[in-house]
Amino acid sequence: MKNIISFVFLVGLWLLLTYNISVANIIVGAVMALITVLFFGKYFVSSPWKVLHPRRIFWFVVYLFIFLWECIRANFDVAYRVLHPAMPIKPGIVKVKTGLKTSIAKTILANSITMTPGTITVDLIDDDLYVHWIYVHSIDPETYSRQVSGRFEKYIKKIFE
Template structure:
């Protein structure tokens, strides 16, 4: 067994035990068989760098990332509610282009997801080779690449680099 398969087995078994919560011997045995089979077949597809699971500081930064995401999410919802209720519809939309320095797939996925959940922005497409993100912005404050990057991406980029890179 390789390391990535064992990590995937543990994750899958955690989800399985959540799904069949009152822990039971039958459920556990079936779960061990199914999770073993799934992790044996698809072990290398999901986890490409298993050595990164050892660093404890990454977990601590992840714990810092969750309240940040929840705060931004609530701010975004209040913003959207204000725009929807207001009689004049105060929107000024457009698609802008920002630059990111993140490289790995997981980090880019999390960056795009958190941009979608933050106030007024939604990711439309990713250009992986050059590191550009195309973002639909409901209230365009600046069309320039540098300034838009500072406003949109900066909050999450440092934290995500410390977690996933």
């Protein structure tokens, strides 16, 4: 089941990348996708059909808009810090605890943190994210974890778990 989904996904990706629907092209794509699935199928997401639930898709769209807004805000924030003559930065690495369990949810959370204002994920050890922050507002664990990951964590929990 899982292998079939990854096979269809790969053939679709191949057809989009080459943009050419002839029989020869489809055969080449199918053979390459088969080889890829046979060798690397075990690295694909463990239960992909769970994501296709309508409720999850709805929350995913909501999350996408929130994320886009945060992403644009991040850029203005960084641009302000770069262009300011005195460079108002106060960098440091903080430890953020996350309540997410599955590895795909953790990956998406880490990627989201990297693209949002002034934070970049350094490492992920068990349940702790180590985050480099360009301006450390406070060193109290509850305050900063709400500022760094609180906005995304509840949505990601609804989508990927």
